[in-house]
Amino acid sequence: MVENRHWFFRLLPHVVLSIGVFIVAFPVYVAFVGSTLDAATIANGQMGLIPGSHMFENYYRTLFVGTAGTTRQPVLAMMLNSFVMAVTIAGGKIIISILSAYAVVYYHFPFRMAAFWLIFVTLMLPVEVRIYPTYKIVADLGMLDTYAGLAVPLIASATGTLLFRQFFMTIPDELMEASQIDGAGPVRFFIDTVLPLSITTIAALFVIQFIYGWNQYLWPLLITTRDSMQTIVIGIKKMIVTQDALTEWQLAMTTAVLAMLPPVAVVILMQKLFVRGLVETEK
Amino acid sequence: MAGVTLNTVRKTYQGGVEAVKGVSFAVPDGAFCVLVGPSGCGKSTLLRMVAGLERITSGEIAIGDRIVNEIEPAERDIAMVFQNYALYPHMSVYDNIAYGLKNRKTPKDEIDRRVREAAKILAIEPLLDRKPRQLSGGQRQRVAMGRAIVRKPQVFLFDEPLSNLDAKLRVQMRVEIKKLQKAFGITAIYVTHDQVEAMTMSDILVVMNGGEVEQIGTPSEIYRHPATRFVATFIGSPPMNLIPGEMMADGHVRAGEAQFRLPPHPFAPGRAVEVGLRPEDIVLGQSENAFPLKVDFLEELGATQLVYGRLNGAQLIAQVPSGSVAEAGGTLSFGIAAERLHIFDPATGRRAV
Ligand SMILES: Nc1ncnc2c1ncn2[C@@H]1O[C@H](COP(=O)(O)OP(=O)(O)OP(=O)(O)O)[C@@H](O)[C@H]1O
Ligand SMILES: [Mg+2]
Numbered sequence: 253m254v255e256n257r258h259w260f261f262r263l264l265p266h267v268v269l270s271i272g273v274f275i276v277a278f279p280v281y282v283a284f285v286g287s288t289l290d291a292a293t294i295a296n297g298q299m300g301l302i303p304g305s306h307m308f309e310n311y312y313r314t315l316f317v318g319t320a321g322t323t324r325q326p327v328l329a330m331m332l333n334s335f336v337m338a339v340t341i342a343g344g345k346i347i348i349s350i351l352s353a354y355a356v357v358y359y360h361f362p363f364r365m366a367a368f369w370l371i372f373v374t375l376m377l378p379v380e381v382r383i384y385p386t387y388k389i390v391a392d393l394g395m396l397d398t399y400a401g402l403a404v405p406l407i408a409s410a411t412g413t414l415l416f417r418q419f420f421m422t423i424p425d426e427l428m429e430a431s432q433i434d435g436a437g438p439v440r441f442f443i444d445t446v447l448p449l450s451i452t453t454i455a456a457l458f459v460i461q462f463i464y465g466w467n468q469y470l471w472p473l474l475i476t477t478r479d480s481m482q483t484i485v486i487g488i489k490k491m492i493v494t495q496d497a498l499t500e501w502q503l504a505m506t507t508a509v510l511a512m513l514p515p516v517a518v519v520i521l522m523q524k525l526f527v528r529g530l531v532e533t534e535k
Numbered sequence: 536m537a538g539v540t541l542n543t544v545r546k547t548y549q550g551g552v553e554a555v556k557g558v559s560f561a562v563p564d565g566a567f568c569v570l571v572g573p574s575g576c577g578k579s580t581l582l583r584m585v586a587g588l589e590r591i592t593s594g595e596i597a598i599g600d601r602i603v604n605e606i607e608p609a610e611r612d613i614a615m616v617f618q619n620y621a622l623y624p625h626m627s628v629y630d631n632i633a634y635g636l637k638n639r640k641t642p643k644d645e646i647d648r649r650v651r652e653a654a655k656i657l658a659i660e661p662l663l664d665r666k667p668r669q670l671s672g673g674q675r676q677r678v679a680m681g682r683a684i685v686r687k688p689q690v691f692l693f694d695e696p697l698s699n700l701d702a703k704l705r706v707q708m709r710v711e712i713k714k715l716q717k718a719f720g721i722t723a724i725y726v727t728h729d730q731v732e733a734m735t736m737s738d739i740l741v742v743m744n745g746g747e748v749e750q751i752g753t754p755s756e757i758y759r760h761p762a763t764r765f766v767a768t769f770i771g772s773p774p775m776n777l778i779p780g781e782m783m784a785d786g787h788v789r790a791g792e793a794q795f796r797l798p799p800h801p802f803a804p805g806r807a808v809e810v811g812l813r814p815e816d817i818v819l820g821q822s823e824n825a826f827p828l829k830v831d832f833l834e835e836l837g838a839t840q841l842v843y844g845r846l847n848g849a850q851l852i853a854q855v856p857s858g859s860v861a862e863a864g865g866t867l868s869f870g871i872a873a874e875r876l877h878i879f880d881p882a883t884g885r886r887a888v
Contacts, residue, residue, distance in 0.1 A: 424619060424621065426617045426618075426619055426621035427621050427623065429586075429588050429608075429615070429617070429621065430615070430617065430621040430622075430623075430682075431623075431634075432587075432588065432607075432608045432609060433586065433587075433588075433608045433609060433613065433614065433615050433635070434609070434634050434635035434638055434682075435609035435635060435638035435639050436609075436634070436638050440638065444623075444634075445623055445625075448625040449624065449625055
């Protein structure tokens with residue numbers, strides 16, 4: 253059917269897709285080219301589309317030394333901060349939401365649905381909405397400029413709980429009943445059956461939440477003051493100063509390229525896991 | 536080994552559905568008991584109460600001498616086979632079968648020995664490393680059986696285990712399950728709504744309707760002497776014909792053009808009754824209790840044919856050897872032996888003779 257169509261209609265989707273890819277990829281390429289040039293070339297406005305010869309030098313300086321003016325912090329340290337924050341947020345969200353979803357779906361306790369709706373309502377309360385009280389609490393607990401302060405307030409979220417609840421409700425009840433008869437209590441059932449079946453969902457959630465955590469801007473900006481606690485997103489912002497001449501553009505570009513790498517790596521690695529999960533497990 | 540005893544067991548679900556209304560019966564040690572009845576009559580609920588998956592609202596269930604009302608499913612020493620098999624999708628066949636033993640802290644080498652033994656009995660040894668989704672329906676069914684027999688429980692519980700299989704496999708597995716149960720001598724309770732399974736597999740047949748037991752007995756007792764109109768029409772295919780009639784002064788029952796002579800009975804003349812005739816008991820051209828029947832249409836089944844007609848306003852089906860009746864339209868004479876007649880009280884639905 254599709255094969256028999258006119259060549260024009262066969263070509264059309266490719267053209268549309270190519271335009272899309274170009275729009276997305278071109279700025280990334282420009283950033284990469286920028287990260288291989290020297291400061292003078294960019295400042296003169298002579299930047300072309302051919303990579304220069306300063307790549308090694310730029311990446312070395314960015315990763316291990318830092319910019320001369322604004323942020324003297326090496327970007328590697330920033331990446332580490334971002335990474336710790338993103339992994340803590342993603343991991344914390346997964347642990348909390350899988351446990352709360354398990355409780356809501358499999359335990360019959362008083363006010364079960366009330367508990368569920370309370371969790372649901374927090375969907376309407378992202379950090380940005382409750383930022384002042386949250387800041388106050390974090391400050392009072394002495395968690396400013398700490399990893400805990402960076403990650404913990406962002407961990408609580410309803411999205412994961414909803415996702416897991418939805419998934420658990422598709423697991424047939426007979427599986428739980430068979431486990432019960434096989435002598436597995438609630439904890440064993442969770443570890444032996446629910447967890448392995450949830451791998452795909454966990455992987456998907458990890459990807460989404462890792463990127464969410466990695467890209468945080470407002471919250472880290474508020475609660476980190478020490479340079480050593482800076483995240484890479486904040487770092488990029490600080491490198492770009494209003495007086496254009498003071499900005500070391502080649503280093504800013506390098507940092508931007510570096511900031512993209514971990515999310516890309518997570519997507520690629522996790523994609524394998526989801527595909528495996530999709531192929532190997534089924535209810 | 537142990538029998539199962541139910542004593543006025545009731546189940547009322549949250550929301551007030553009374554699914555089981557005071558059921559009592561006993562399954563002796565080693566017997567194969569089948570619960571049969573129409574959809575929604577409470578068979579699964581009853582079975583799940585025996586398993587411990589559903590709380591008992593009132594009454595008592597005992598396995599052996601032990602009342603199990605408050606005992607966890609795992610401690611009841613039962614094994615259950617579910618309709619959808621409920622195999623653990625992420626575990627290999629081996630692990631599926633071994634799981635119950637692992638949770639009971641059985642030594643590893645003993646688990647291995649027992650899993651392989653069960654797999655051998657069920658002829659699934661080559662499948663031990665596969666995942667459930669790599670198996671056919673019949674193979675999954677076998678794995679589910681393996682999971683049940685490997686623990687050598689006191690009681691097997693089955694909830695329509697064969698209903699997802701095709702007709703041929705169903706017949707084969709039916710025989711196999713019965714054989715295994717006899718070989719192990721383990722008490723079994725088996726839920727089905729397939730009356731062929733009910734008749735062929737059971738030592739004890741329990742016919743349920745609307746949350747209550749209609750009749751308990753051996754399959755032939757239930758077939759030969761159904762206690763109620765419901766059982767009479769539920770067991771047997773095509774179902775028993777029920778023809779309205781009236782007691783006559785001379786002890787006959789009159790049903791339209793037919794006069795049925797009954798064995799001795801205590802009924803007063805003028806009383807309304809229902810006469811039950813099994814299609815296969817009606818014989819073409821027999822003189823005993825003969826009645827004329829206009830043949831409305833015929834159904835050919837191969838070995839036999841079904842003759843449809845009307846008697847005293849009710850439909851009547853006779854099952855006669857193939858070729859007995861050539862075509863529909865004519866009026867023929869049929870008869871039935873007196874001892875093959877069933878008489879029911881139309882008011883209570885209970886058997887009178
Ligand atoms: N969890 C439940 N909550 C409320 N009512 C229920 C529940 N489970 C079953 N019922 C009701 O109890 C009655 C008996 O259900 P049950 O599942 O025991 O029937 P069944 O005889 O097994 O039927 P089937 O042959 O269709 O499986 C039905 O009316 C059903 O709607
Ligand atoms: Mg059922």
